[in-house]
Amino acid sequence: MTAIRAVNVRKTYGKKENAFHALRGVSLDIQRGETVAIVGKSGSGKSTLMHLLALLDTPDDGTIHLDNKDVNGLRKSEVNKMRNSYYGFVFQQFFLNGRQSVLDNVMLPLVIGGVRPAERKRRARAALEAVGLSDKVKNRANDLSGGQKQRVVIARALVNEPSIIFADEPTGNLDSHTGEQVEQMLFDLNKEKGITLVVVTHDPEFAARFDRQIYLRDGQIVAEERTAA
Numbered sequence: 001m002t003a004i005r006a007v008n009v010r011k012t013y014g015k016k017e018n019a020f021h022a023l024r025g026v027s028l029d030i031q032r033g034e035t036v037a038i039v040g041k042s043g044s045g046k047s048t049l050m051h052l053l054a055l056l057d058t059p060d061d062g063t064i065h066l067d068n069k070d071v072n073g074l075r076k077s078e079v080n081k082m083r084n085s086y087y088g089f090v091f092q093q094f095f096l097n098g099r100q101s102v103l104d105n106v107m108l109p110l111v112i113g114g115v116r117p118a119e120r121k122r123r124a125r126a127a128l129e130a131v132g133l134s135d136k137v138k139n140r141a142n143d144l145s146g147g148q149k150q151r152v153v154i155a156r157a158l159v160n161e162p163s164i165i166f167a168d169e170p171t172g173n174l175d176s177h178t179g180e181q182v183e184q185m186l187f188d189l190n191k192e193k194g195i196t197l198v199v200v201t202h203d204p205e206f207a208a209r210f211d212r213q214i215y216l217r218d219g220q221i222v223a224e225e226r227t228a229a
């Protein structure tokens with residue numbers, strides 16, 4: 001079943017002589033349970049496409065469908081609710097709050113979702129256990145290593161039991177050993193929980209581990225490859 005469908009989406013930043021066409025008509029289907037890598041050079045439009053698919057931004061033209069529903073027709077509050085309940089994010093710009101505890105950081109999506117305090121704690125602890133950080137729940141987020149921080153971000157992405165995880169260069173700032181652990185964690189979530197993965201990466205080796213690679217150049221899909229099963 002199709003989880004997300006983008007139909008001929010376009011996005012332009014700026015106006016008139018400053019206009020930059022970041023996406024020039026992109027169409028794409030992502031199936032439930034699939035793992036998809038979006039690959040391309042810097043400036044090719046990867047993050048812009050990811051933001052549209054993740055309902056963090058809206059296209060100037062074209063449509064995004066989530067579970068066969070055209071998102072354009074929905075009210076903003078409905079879109080926010082859908083995003084909060086279906087999606088988990090592992091984005092570099094969604095920083096942890098360094099002064100708050102690891103547990104508080106992971107509970108944030110549940111606070112936004114209106115989950116009661118006792119249930120919030122229970123679920124956040126379970127998510128932290130899943131990423132091997134049970135012993136760090138009370139630490140301040142600042143007092144963790146880079147790899148541990150990234151695992152907290154994954155726990156926070158998981159805590160809502162999302163159907164889809166979006167990740168933007170999730171291993172970009174990590175050493176190769178820690179990066180490998182974080183990669184494995186994402187693929188395990190796909191295998192064990194059936195979570196769909198949509199990841200932006202520059203790294204060809206990482207991209208090769210996904211079911212499908214989508215290559216962007218100058219705001220258009222120029223190639224698609226499937227990894228042999």
Ligand SMILES: Nc1ncnc2c1ncn2[C@@H]1O[C@H](COP(=O)(O)OP(=O)(O)OP(=O)(O)O)[C@@H](O)[C@H]1O
Pocket residue numbers: 013014020022040041042043044045046047048049
């Ligand atoms: N808010 C904005 N205003 C103006 N131009 C923008 C804006 N956001 C992105 N762009 C431009 O759109 C193009 C695509 O940006 P995007 O971030 O999608 O690329 P990317 O492929 O993710 O690049 P990178 O790998 O460097 O993150 C770039 O040329 C960028 O400069």
